[in-house]
Amino acid sequence: MNFLQTILILAAAFLAVFGEAAFPLLRHWLGAQVDLLPGLMVYTALNADIVTVSLLAVLGGMWFDALSANPPGVSILPLFAIGFVIYLQRELILRELPFAQFILGAAASAVAPALCVLLLLTGGQEPLLGWGSLWQWLVMTAGGAVATPLLFEFFHWCQHALGYQPRTETSFRPDREIRRGRL
């Protein structure tokens, strides 16, 4: 499942970036576009290996920056920082609880754009910022929080549909079978 899982995660990141660029409906309604990559990184950090985390950070960040006016590579480090921290702490996180997924999604979706803007400002860029950015930040955080448990559900469904199912253990053991005589 590992290879398939990596492919699925990267395909989902590719489609997520495309969807964010091609369907600006949320931007019309709420004034901000929700970024799905931080939520996807939360799932990856909790369920995949460090190579997949790195691949998602590099490729996801590059795809996002290629379609935006960001300098290329600026989204890589925020995504990787989120994934790396969660990956190191993942034994302590109740990853199956939707509430934990929601909180982690919110935190990741809040941290990723903040780090990205910080990197842009450090690099001498002038992103479009103002009081309205706070609203956009809230929308991104809330959107990412809601999307993360849904992403978990989606990948669990994919895992069930495409992966090998574990062999079910039965309580029957031939060596413990009681063979009865005639009477």
Next chain:
Amino acid sequence: MLKKKHYLALGVVVLAALLIFSLPPRATSRLKLAVSSLFLPLFGLLNTAQQLPVTAADTVMPRSALLREIGELQRENQQLNIQMRQAAAMAQENDQLHALLGWQRQMPWKLKLANVVMRDPANWWRTVQIDLGSRDGLRENLPVLTPDGLIGRVISVGLTRSQVVLLGDPYCRVSALVENPAHDIGLITASGPLDMSLVELTYLSGNAVLKPGQNVVTSGEGGIYPRGIPIGQIVDSQTVEFGLYTEARVKLSADLGALEQVWVLLNPQLN
């Protein structure tokens, strides 16, 4: 807690990011175009999917409606022909007057229609991508407009697609002229991130008299936009920096939130 594999991953990713950061601008734009071209099949698919309902509607349109539409178009064509003859006569007269006064003859604008294929996924930029590129004659810094007014300029050009920075983005500054008696000139700069219909007009003279509703057009200065393209109307104004200069809010004529088709001005004749 950190294993060797983790250190390795950390090092590789940080190194990759630093390497990409340190690329020269030309290589950076090529890399961006190369990576974004991966999305071309998806955009093509989306375009086809969007045209399917239109095609389906075309096939079921009744003949009577088509005939009625043809009739209307013929009448409209006749009217336009008459107007065109009048305009040609006026242009000829205008040319003669210009020649008499020794003015430079104004070339007609050469416009190219483009479809907006995507918007910037990041909330801190205001750009769109259009489906025309260098093979269609586009180059950087060409003005982009709609029938309502100016919307921005081309900032990067690929073979088949280009990126357009819209008014209100920090990287789209336009020298603008207010159509008031004093013809005050200012600079259109970035606005707030939420309201796409308003931009700031700054560096107007401290004693500029502005009234709501006055038209704002491009001034022709700055070397990118020709003079006279409508930008919007003044909403309100205030003096800033202890009366040193005046700032105004301008409501854009073009609706930046609903861009589907735009015109690229291929031969901007500058003052």
